[in-house]
Amino acid sequence: xxxxxxxxxxxxxxxxxxxxxxxxxxxxxxxxxxxxxxxxxxxxxxxxxxxxxxxxxxxxxxxxxxxxxxxxxxxxxxxxxxxxxxxxxxxxxxxxxxxxxxxxxxxxxxxxxxxxxxxxxxxxxxxxxxxxxxxxxxxxxxxxxxxxxxxxxxxxxxxxxxxxxxxxxxxxxxxxxxxxxxxxxxxxxxxxxxxxxxxxxxxxxxxxxxxxxxxxxxxxxxxxxxxxxxxxxxxxxxxxxxxxxxxxxxxxxxxxxxxxxxxx
Amino acid sequence: xxxxxxxxxxxxxxxxxxxxxxxxxxxxxxxxxxxxxxxxxxxxxxxxxxxxxxxxxxxxxxxxxxxxxxxxxxxxxxxxxxxxxxxxxxxxxxxxxxxxxx
Numbered sequence: 001x002x003x004x005x006x007x008x009x010x011x012x013x014x015x016x017x018x019x020x021x022x023x024x025x026x027x028x029x030x031x032x033x034x035x036x037x038x039x040x041x042x043x044x045x046x047x048x049x050x051x052x053x054x055x056x057x058x059x060x061x062x063x064x065x066x067x068x069x070x071x072x073x074x075x076x077x078x079x080x081x082x083x084x085x086x087x088x089x090x091x092x093x094x095x096x097x098x099x100x101x102x103x104x105x106x107x108x109x110x111x112x113x114x115x116x117x118x119x120x121x122x123x124x125x126x127x128x129x130x131x132x133x134x135x136x137x138x139x140x141x142x143x144x145x146x147x148x149x150x151x152x153x154x155x156x157x158x159x160x161x162x163x164x165x166x167x168x169x170x171x172x173x174x175x176x177x178x179x180x181x182x183x184x185x186x187x188x189x190x191x192x193x194x195x196x197x198x199x200x201x202x203x204x205x206x207x208x209x210x211x212x213x214x215x216x217x218x219x220x221x222x223x224x225x226x227x228x229x230x231x232x233x234x235x236x237x238x239x240x241x242x243x244x245x246x247x248x249x250x251x252x253x254x255x256x257x258x259x260x261x262x263x264x
Numbered sequence: 265x266x267x268x269x270x271x272x273x274x275x276x277x278x279x280x281x282x283x284x285x286x287x288x289x290x291x292x293x294x295x296x297x298x299x300x301x302x303x304x305x306x307x308x309x310x311x312x313x314x315x316x317x318x319x320x321x322x323x324x325x326x327x328x329x330x331x332x333x334x335x336x337x338x339x340x341x342x343x344x345x346x347x348x349x350x351x352x353x354x355x356x357x358x359x360x361x362x363x364x365x366x
Contacts, residue, residue: 032347039351053267060275063282065310070274072317080270084277090309091278096302098285099294107286116283172359175333178317179354182334185310186341188303197304198311205312210323221312225304229297 022135026142029122033064034150039176040067041158046168047075051159058155062148063120065184066091069218072177078215086218097124104128104136118144193232200224329365333358 037058044054049071057067066087073083098119104127107115118140127140162168189195201221208217318334319325336357340350 036348036351039348049267053271056271057274060271061278063278065306066274066278069309069313070270072313074267074270076316076320077322080266081273083270084273086309086313087274088277088281090306091274091281093302093306094278095281095285096299098282099288102286109287112286113283116279116286119282119285170359170362172329172333172355172357172362175318175330175337175354175358176351178314178330178334179337179351181310181314181317182337183341183347183350185307185314188307188310194304194307197307201308201311202315205315206319206325209316209320209325214323218309218312218316222305222308224308224312225301229300229304 017131017135019135019138022130022138023142025129026126026139027146029126030143030146031150033122034147035154036064036180037151037154038158038161039180040064040071040151041155041160042162042168042173043068043158043177043180044071044155045159045162046173047071049074049159051156051163054159055152055156058152061087061091062117062151063091063094064151065181068177068180073215073218076214079213082213082215082219086215089219089222093121094119097121100124101127101140104133105140106133115140115144118148120147122147193228197224197228200228329358329361332361 040058041051041054044057044067045051049057054071057070061067061070069090070083070087073086074080078086098116101119101124102112105115123140123143126143127136130136130139162173165171165173168174185198189198201224204224205217205221208220212220314334318330319327321328333354333356337350337354340353345353
């Protein structure tokens with residue numbers, strides 16, 4: 001109740017949110033998530049990548065889930081293209097963040113290629129929460145800059161540190177990767193649809209492991225998403241009378257609410 | 265060399281995905297079905313990756329210390345622990361189980 005009142009107050013001051021408050025929000029997200037580059041550096045080194053390769057990933061790919069997926073697939077012996085395909089599919093969601101952000105940021109075309117590298121879960125989450133164009137831009141820029149700098153610094157520290165440690169498995173560091181994935185996945189499991197997709201993907205991913213080349217089972221498991229959507233669509237077609245429009249509107253709202261999501 | 269190829273392909277692909285969202289006119293990807301699929305794809309991939317990296321040993325399946333670590337991470341998530349603490353719980357418990365079981 002108190003929370004609702006507070007939110008209403010913020011709404012009323014739309015456009016008047018002080019820059020310092022935006023910067024504070026952005027720094028909070030940027031610092032907290034930026035530090036977890038350490039976990040990536042360690043995991044990547046444990047997967048057999050050199051510090052230079054590990055740092056190249058954080059500098060050039062800069063989207064956490066894809067980076068973890070790639071080094072995991074390479075460690076499992078996947079060929080470079082299947083490994084990259086899994087990482088790419090995880091990165092596709094950023095295109096949808098970009099769609100929303102491009103309307104809010106209203107950047108000049110010449111600036112877009114530079115802003116693009118920062119279009120990720122965290123910058124989207126912070127930017128979408130802002131009331132005005134000015135604060136959207138500040139939120140996006142401060143979150144992006146903080147995260148980019150910290151994520152790359154902590155990646156370097158993790159990669160070099162892991163080499164010094166030696167056998168990362170003995171320290172349990174091979175559990176960091178799956179724990180990161182679980183932490184990313186948990187907030188997405190909001191409805192039975194998401195849970196059904198996750199369950200089917202687990203079955204496919206584990207069941208196909210012995211029979212398909214490394215890296216391929218994950219790609220097949222991705223088909224759980226369209227399969228469940230298709231099954232859901234058929235079931236709705238069966239059961240509906242006049243509810244069609246409602247369902248469509250509901251879906252659209254869901255998709256919008258899904259956009260900002262915690263990553264890394 | 266293979267690793268550099270994988271890094272290069274991933275970097276180009278992921279950058280292209282980010283850029284295309286900023287460049288295409290609004291409305292092209294705004295259809296509800298496309299958005300639903302885009303939201304569900306990471307769910308499938310992350311679930312499969314979590315399971316594989318916890319239970320896979322080469323091309324076989326095993327139940328080892330990693331499973332205990334992941335269970336600890338799940339508990340931490342249920343307790344709404346911050347991200348780094350979730351990862352730390354998995355690492356510490358995995359290392360602990362390994363140390364105890366040799």
